[in-house]
Amino acid sequence: MQISLVDLQAQYKSIRPQIDAAIERVLHDAHFILGEEVRRFEESFARYVGAADCVGVASGTAAIQLALLACGVGPGDEVITTSHTFIATVEAIWHVGARPVLVDIDPLTYTLDPSLVEVAITSRTRAILPVHLYGQPADLAPLLEIAQRHNLWLIEDAAQAHGAEYQGKRCGTIGHMACFSFYPGKNLGAYGDAGAVTGNDLSLLNKVRKLRDHGRTSKYEHDELGYGERLDSLQAAVLGAKLPFLESWTTARREIASGYRQLLGNTHLVLPYEAPDLRHVYHLFVTRTPHREALLAHLQKNDIQAGVHYPIPVHLQPVYRKLGYPEARLPETEQAAREVLSLPLYPELGSEQLEFIAHSIQEFEKKIGN
Numbered sequence: 001m002q003i004s005l006v007d008l009q010a011q012y013k014s015i016r017p018q019i020d021a022a023i024e025r026v027l028h029d030a031h032f033i034l035g036e037e038v039r040r041f042e043e044s045f046a047r048y049v050g051a052a053d054c055v056g057v058a059s060g061t062a063a064i065q066l067a068l069l070a071c072g073v074g075p076g077d078e079v080i081t082t083s084h085t086f087i088a089t090v091e092a093i094w095h096v097g098a099r100p101v102l103v104d105i106d107p108l109t110y111t112l113d114p115s116l117v118e119v120a121i122t123s124r125t126r127a128i129l130p131v132h133l134y135g136q137p138a139d140l141a142p143l144l145e146i147a148q149r150h151n152l153w154l155i156e157d158a159a160q161a162h163g164a165e166y167q168g169k170r171c172g173t174i175g176h177m178a179c180f181s182f183y184p185g186k187n188l189g190a191y192g193d194a195g196a197v198t199g200n201d202l203s204l205l206n207k208v209r210k211l212r213d214h215g216r217t218s219k220y221e222h223d224e225l226g227y228g229e230r231l232d233s234l235q236a237a238v239l240g241a242k243l244p245f246l247e248s249w250t251t252a253r254r255e256i257a258s259g260y261r262q263l264l265g266n267t268h269l270v271l272p273y274e275a276p277d278l279r280h281v282y283h284l285f286v287t288r289t290p291h292r293e294a295l296l297a298h299l300q301k302n303d304i305q306a307g308v309h310y311p312i313p314v315h316l317q318p319v320y321r322k323l324g325y326p327e328a329r330l331p332e333t334e335q336a337a338r339e340v341l342s343l344p345l346y347p348e349l350g351s352e353q354l355e356f357i358a359h360s361i362q363e364f365e366k367k368i369g370n
């Protein structure tokens, strides 16, 4: 048995008629940039999230960058975020000219530790950018309270959190804006790059809408320095065809996660912690173990593809050494980077495969005498 970390072919096979029809419709209409297809998806995704509106953009990275720009964040400003994330979170901050200020994580949830945020605030701080990592919302209530007290923007990196909920509200509506990625492997994935910004403040979202399309006020007039970061119609059509399935995929992800919990409860692996009063959507099922490298090798030998998200924290990446964070400065982040291990999880993963993975892990523990 061969098991991959994600299986996008299995998903396509299960919804092929809907996808093929959506793509054919765009080819037939021959309207490839923005237009009706994109607007329709924006409206349905806004409805799904419970936000006032949604602006489709070219990627999750573009979503973060344009959201920061719409808030007026730029050179001389600081943005507080996490180092335990995909590099794009920090890259977007850097690209608008602001300085990323990296704060350690809560080791249970792997998300920004709110108790460390306030001491990181300076007179230059303009925004807090929490990441809903692995599908679990960051602890937004204390972050919102801090943001309000210090008059800061709160922008959610919801790239891994489609449908995740915090105290009964979907991620994408809680901060001033939220940024989604529809990278193919995300919980809602396009067949290429795509992203979106959601929120309830229409004037901010309209700024994003203008920035994504060259600062255009009309066909030939541009009154602002903009970008070419539009969502294209083919991707919007694919996303629109997939959106009706997202809830059932999320349910399947959560069932697989609880299946893992039952099967792995008697092992030494640390299983994902679910904080109270939220809905984790399991973009990834991330365990941790001090024997990570050995377990990875063992699983690989059994044709099971596990992953590491992420092995090198952003502050220790060669490109961000210039930020000046020495090793051991963010101890929880660095320990997580050494120990986290993502097990295969996608909605189509069967119980037979799940049992095979669990068996292989138990075998490993016997082998190392655990």
Ligand SMILES: *Cc1c(COP(=O)(O)O)cnc(C)c1O
Binding pocket: 059, 060, 061, 062, 085, 086, 088, 089, 131, 157, 159, 160, 180, 181, 182, 183, 193, 194, 195
């Ligand atoms: C995927 C991802 C991004 C970037 O999204 P792209 O669509 O790949 O540009 C940003 N932040 C996080 C946490 C992500 O997982």
